[in-house]
Each structure stands twice: as structure tokens, then as C-alpha cells.
Amino acid sequence: MLLMTTEQAHLQGLYHQLTTDITALTAQLAALTTEARTVQQQLSTDGHLDLGSYTETLDSFASIETNSRQIDTLNARYHTAEVRLEHARLLLPQAYFAKLDLDYGDSVPEAFYLGKVGYVDEHGTDLVYNWRAPVADTYYANRTGATSYQANGRTIPVTVLNRQQFIIDYDQLHQVIETQTAIGDPLLLAVLATDRSGGLQEITATIQQSQNAIIREAQHRVLLVDGVAGSGKTSVLLQRVAYQLYRHRQDWTPADILILTPNTAFSRYIRGVLPALGEAEPLTATYLKLMQAVGKRFGLTITSLAGNHLPQLAKLLARPSQVTPAGLNPTAYAQTASTDSLNKRLQAAWRWLQATRQLPADVATWLDWDQLAKQWQLSGLTAYDRLYLLICITNYQQTTTKGLFIDEAQDYDPDVWLMLTKLFSAAQVTIVGDHRQRLIGQAPDIAAFFDASVTLTLNTSYRATGAITQFFAQFAGDWTDLQAVQSIGKTPRTLPLADLENVLATLLPTMSQSIGLIAPTMSGAEKLARQFPTAQLLTPEAPKTVQPGLNILPLAVAKGLEFDHAIIYDWHATFYSEPQVGQNRRYVAASRGTKTLTLLT
């Protein structure tokens, strides 16, 4: 009781400070804007150079210099106030979610309140610590007693005396959870029980130990994550983006990040997570869009990735070749070492042409692609093939991206990995996927494409009730250690297809929740959408995402998404019993619902 009273008082103090600061900072920003306008007007008057005499000229320059310094100072003050205001607003609904009492062995124990962003008062005193700060690692790593954490390359020994979680709603403290004594993770279970009627949510307050290890992994340039359905791979990927932006805050901005997503509907689904963590929205693109953008730099128009020969080209480039590639200046090729691989020779020839100012005006038509295809006994070279060759030959790097993040990685074929390893050979790469969620063909061994990488796995599924998780686990193949965390809930039910209207009618009273009606194919989904015209049809490229009420979509789009209620239409279709991938499709489909799962046969 005393604890609750003390903590409630602390919260109210901080809440009061946040609201007061919001008012003060808003006024300060307005005043700074007015001041900046005055200085700017001054600058345009003074900027009118008086070059009458030598001294007048010097005076003019000095005044310009003073005014620009004043503008720089104003800008810096504006930025500081703007960030504080943004953080105060972000923290208002939930100032912090946890508290650590730490003993560094030197004086009285210190209390650290952890929030989505850090917050300092006007004197620079930390009131809330950012969840990404080094000290927060002890919270997520679930350590108590004598332990340590890493900060600025140093190991800091510390004793964790206490670890508490809070349920907070603006200035009201609803619950304090002593995490040493709590069984399970009540806060996690409470969060998981909420409705899913929009995009994905950030998970800062309840990040689990194995997820934290992925978010904070900093030893390897390439991190691979293989995790069961609903294990938080997408959530962890986004939290890691935020973490990397914090870790590299001196030299990275959100513009340095690229997230590869399977389709537009998915990009929409994850939108909002990073702004909720105080970061700007990073760039997202599908792989095809990325290739189209890179292709443009080489004057190539890429409309499709189909029928490509990248794996064969990679092999050809790795071997020595005595024959001059069709269209290449023979003198240039003759300059190169004949024992080198074709790739090295082409790169050397390119450099020689560059040095002798003989580079082609139009790179896209540089080599004789048709002859080259014949020479290499290939059916032809698509625009995508040519792009790959040009990237290899010119050693082109997408250096504007410092952090590359790839979701649903199991769906990418070897050509994608061959291309990405060339394009992003210096970037920090995080790749997440589930080798059992491949819907067509076989997933390649992604690690084999990287010289050095580490693979971490996640085998606890958070998304669904125990009963749904147990149900989809039977299709999860070699994920034999798949774990559930939620209570058992309702058993999945199998009903005839004709019952669809009845099923929907029973779910209608909960229309504030989301229902996903999942068809095997796009045409099947379109047919259902005609039957239920008020429903939302989700297509791969539609700039929409999950909404409360009825969403109709094909399995390929449902992947990565979740609904309060999932209805799998035509569960007995041959689509779900195809020899190689039928099980995977069942696994993906059955793992979309969080509260109920209905299979229509």
C-alpha cells in the first residue's frame, strides 16, 4: 500500500512536470519563431552589403557573421525545445513502464524509471531513462542481484535490488507489479489480451529476454532471426530499428534505414510503430521497388524479376574466362590477368576504360547483351540480369543505406540474396523470417550467402491463445519446441463452408474487433468480397491494412498480419494439401487469429 502511495505520488509529480513543460515549451517555441523572424529580417537588411569603403565592407561582413551565429544558436535552442516537447507529449499517456533500483556500491541506491523515450528536466537531470539506454539492458535481461551491463565499451558492475512494472494511464497508476514475485508476466498477458484492430503496436514495455538479445545484438554485421509464427519477429525487427538509431544517433538518421517488406499492405501494417517510439518513419520498399529504383541509376527499366539467371551469372562470374565478353573492348579485357575470375577481369576492364576515358556514355547498352547470352548459353539476359551484372562489374554499393532490415525473409529466392549481398556489403543487416512459412517452393539457406553472420531463434509464440497455438503447432514441422504463453482460450472449430454467414453473424457484435476471412487465392478473396460488399478487401498493393470489422484477403497477403478472429475459407482445398508446401500454408493460415480460429470446409 505504501509502495503504491509513494509511486502514485512520484507519477503525479512527473505528470505535473510534463504538462507544465508542454505549456512552457509550446510558448518557448512560439517565442523562438518570432525571434528568428526578427533576426532574419535584420539579416536581409544587413545582408545588403555596403561596399562603399574598406571599413564599411568589414562592418557589413561582421554584422552578417554575428547574425548567422545568432541564427545557429536560435536553431539549436529551437531543436532542443522541439525534441523535449515531442518527448513530453509522447510520455504523457504513460510516463514510464518500469523502475529499476540499482546499487552501484558507492552511495545510496539509485532509481531508474524506464520509458519509451528519455526525458530530462531543464537542468539536464534524467527523469525518465530511454528503454534503449545501456542500463535498461538489466531490466530486459531479467537480471536481479549482482550483475553488469555494457556501456561505451565498458562493463559496469551493479546490483539490481528491485525490478517493478507499472500499469499507468496518464496521471493514474493502476498497478505496480513486483517482477521478482510475479508468476509469468502479468503485464505481457494483459497486453496480449487486447484487441488487434489496426496496425502493429510497439512492445517496449514487455520485450522478452530472447527478443531483447536480438534487439541489442551488436557483435555481428549480419544478424539472422528464425522464429515461429507470432514470436514477435516483426515487432523485434522494428524495435531493433529504433535501437540501432539510438546506438548510432551521432551518424544515422531514419533516412539511412531501409526496411524491405513483402507488400504495401504490410508496409501499412507496420507504419506508426517507430513514430510511437519517438523516431521518424523509415523508408520501406518491396524488393521489386528497390530494384526498379537501383535499375534507374543504370538506365534500366525493370518490370519483373521473373525468368532471371542470377544464380548462373554468379557462378559464371566466379570462374576465370578466356573469351572476351561480347561487346567489351578486347584491348580492355586484354589488360586484365587471365587467371582472375571473370568478375575481377570485368571490374579491372571497367577501371581501365574509366582511367583511359573510354567509358560508354550509356551503361545500359554497354555490352552486347544478346550475344553475351549466347556466349554464356543462357536463354537471354533480362533487365534484372543486366542490372546484376552491371552492379558486379562497377562494384556499385547502395551506400546511402546503413541499416538494412528484411522481414518475411523465407520468401526470397537465391537471386535476391545474391543481389543484396552485392548491393549492401557494408550495411548492418537484420534478416527475420520463419523457414516453415514459405508458401511456394523451398526456402534457401540464407546464411550460406553471407561470409559471417549469426542466427538467433525465437520459439515462443505470443500472438494467439494456447488452443490456437497448439493447433497450428501441429503443422510447424521441425519447430518441435514451439511454446505458447497465453491461456488456453477457445478451441478452434471446423464448420461447413455454408456456415460462413452464421459465423460472421456471431462475430458481428464484436465488430470493433478485426475479422480476417482468408481465402487460398486472390481470385477466391475477390469472389468473397463480392459476396460481402461492405467488407474491406486487402490486396498486396492496396495502401490499406487491417481494420476493425471484416477484412477479406488471400493467404499470401495475410502472412505477417493478425486478426482477433481468423476464418480460413476452404480449409480442405488442394491448396492446403499440396505435397511440399501444404503444411506450411496450413501453419501460416492457422496462426493468424489471436482469439478465435474457424476453419470452413
Ligand SMILES: Nc1ncnc2c1ncn2[C@@H]1O[C@H](COP(=O)(O)OP(=O)(O)OP(=O)(O)O)[C@@H](O)[C@H]1O
Ligand atoms: N514481447 C512482446 N510483448 C507484447 N506483445 C508481443 C511481444 N512479442 C510479440 N508480441 C505480439 O505478438 C504478436 C505477433 O508479433 P509479430 O507479428 O511481430 O510476430 P511474427 O513473428 O512477426 O509473426 P509472423 O510469423 O506471423 O509474421 C503481435 O501482436 C505482437 O504485438
